[in-house]
Amino acid sequence: MQILKRRITTLLLVLFGILGATPAAMAIDGTVEDIRIGQHPDKIRFVMDLSRPLDFKVFSLANPYRVVIDLPEVTFSRDAHPESRRPKAIKGFRFGLFRPGTSRVVIDTSQPYSIAAAFSLPAKGKQSPRIVLDLKPTTRAAFLTESAKSVAAAQAARRPILTAPKPAAPPLLTRPQRRANEKVLVAIDAGHGGVDPGAIGVSGVYEKQIVLNAARILKSELERTGRYKVVLTRDRDVFLRLRERIAIARRAEADLFVSLHADSIPNRKLRGASIYTLSEKASDKEANQLAENENKSDIIAGMDFGTETPEVTSILIDLAQRETMNHSARFAGMLVREMRGEVKLLKTAHRFAGFAVLKAPDIPSVLVELGFLSNNHDEKLLRSNAHLKRVAGALRRSIDNYFDHVQSAARAN
Numbered sequence: 001m002q003i004l005k006r007r008i009t010t011l012l013l014v015l016f017g018i019l020g021a022t023p024a025a026m027a028i029d030g031t032v033e034d035i036r037i038g039q040h041p042d043k044i045r046f047v048m049d050l051s052r053p054l055d056f057k058v059f060s061l062a063n064p065y066r067v068v069i070d071l072p073e074v075t076f077s078r079d080a081h082p083e084s085r086r087p088k089a090i091k092g093f094r095f096g097l098f099r100p101g102t103s104r105v106v107i108d109t110s111q112p113y114s115i116a117a118a119f120s121l122p123a124k125g126k127q128s129p130r131i132v133l134d135l136k137p138t139t140r141a142a143f144l145t146e147s148a149k150s151v152a153a154a155q156a157a158r159r160p161i162l163t164a165p166k167p168a169a170p171p172l173l174t175r176p177q178r179r180a181n182e183k184v185l186v187a188i189d190a191g192h193g194g195v196d197p198g199a200i201g202v203s204g205v206y207e208k209q210i211v212l213n214a215a216r217i218l219k220s221e222l223e224r225t226g227r228y229k230v231v232l233t234r235d236r237d238v239f240l241r242l243r244e245r246i247a248i249a250r251r252a253e254a255d256l257f258v259s260l261h262a263d264s265i266p267n268r269k270l271r272g273a274s275i276y277t278l279s280e281k282a283s284d285k286e287a288n289q290l291a292e293n294e295n296k297s298d299i300i301a302g303m304d305f306g307t308e309t310p311e312v313t314s315i316l317i318d319l320a321q322r323e324t325m326n327h328s329a330r331f332a333g334m335l336v337r338e339m340r341g342e343v344k345l346l347k348t349a350h351r352f353a354g355f356a357v358l359k360a361p362d363i364p365s366v367l368v369e370l371g372f373l374s375n376n377h378d379e380k381l382l383r384s385n386a387h388l389k390r391v392a393g394a395l396r397r398s399i400d401n402y403f404d405h406v407q408s409a410a411r412a413n
């Protein structure tokens with residue numbers, strides 16, 4: 001009986017998967033035309049003007065304090081940027097695609113706020129339909145109780161997820177060796193995306209846009225050789241969890257994982273690219289700070305970690321990871337050699353830190369910081385396709401060198 005039940009559930013999931021794959025499920029449901037945030041004596045009022053009435057869910061999260069609003073997939077109009085008009089208590093907010101079918105707005109507050117009211121108003125005269133949120137200051141203890149309740153309610157209200165169960169990632173250490181005539185598979189990971197913009201450049205450009213462009217250029221540079229197949233972890237402006245980026249590469253049975261970033265630091269004079277590989281011990285303070293920033297991506301997107309199961313670790317993974325880390329470091333060295341002379345590099349170009357996205361136990365992985373969006377000169381270069389093509393050329397040559405080495409070592413064995 002138990003087995004039969006499980007079979008029926010699986011069948012239903014598969015059916016939902018087929019239904020969910022129809023183009024209708026991908027449609028955009030409306031537009032957020034404007035966002036207004038007002039400070040009132042006793043509350044902060046957050047208003048979204050919509051092109052049509054939309055369902056929404058709202059919940060709050062602690063550490064740091066955030067209010068999250070989930071909507072169907074929408075576009076955000078250019079006017080929805082009240083950055084200059086927001087009250088002090090709102091530290092910042094961002095919005096974008098959270099996953100296909102769901103757009104998200106995340107509001108950061110400087111102290112705990114209670115969601116005192118959340119309602120929609122229909123169109124009236126010239127006024128478009130609206131979603132209104134009233135936030136009132138509260139204590140941390142009251143916030144935590146309310147937050148837990150609001151997350152549970154949002155989860156209960158979640159519509160059935162219309163996607164097929166994902167195929168499991170291949171088990172560790174059983175990856176068949178590629179045959180000589182088989183193409184090498186490279187996973188390219190454009191950092192950030194959707195509700196997580198990444199760093200913001202001096203001209204206002206978002207890191208998520210720069211790195212997606214760089215990923216596409218690198219993909220065509222690699223495919224042109226006929227030697228590589230390329231999988232992009234994302235090919236649109238959508239948020240992806242850090243562990244999902246690794247899972248995509250593992251499901252594709254990638255031979256190499258390259259994560260692309262372009263970050264920002266307070267020192268606006270600093271410029272140059274650098275290459276990171278995984279290490280529990282960071283090579284310096286800056287590397288550690290950078291890894292901390294990058295690892296916050298899931299928090300920035302308003303992820304709730306309350307229902308997470310702890311990561312399974314074992315000695316087997318440890319061993320595989322150590323071997324993988326050696327390969328990663330070898331590739332990073334080759335990449336530094338190819339990039340030197342082509343683009344400006346930091347003085348210590350190969351650095352180490354605990355980046356979560358580099359933790360695939362069985363795929364050599366590097367993270368490339370293409371330059372600093374906080375530096376005028378670097379930012380201008382990163383906005384130019386000609387520059388990104390030069391970088392892609394250096395990456396392609398080092399990937400050639402790396403797999404020449406790997407394949408000749410395999411032949412010698």
Ligand SMILES: [Zn+2]
Pocket residue numbers: 191192198199207261262263294
């Ligand atoms: Zn980044």
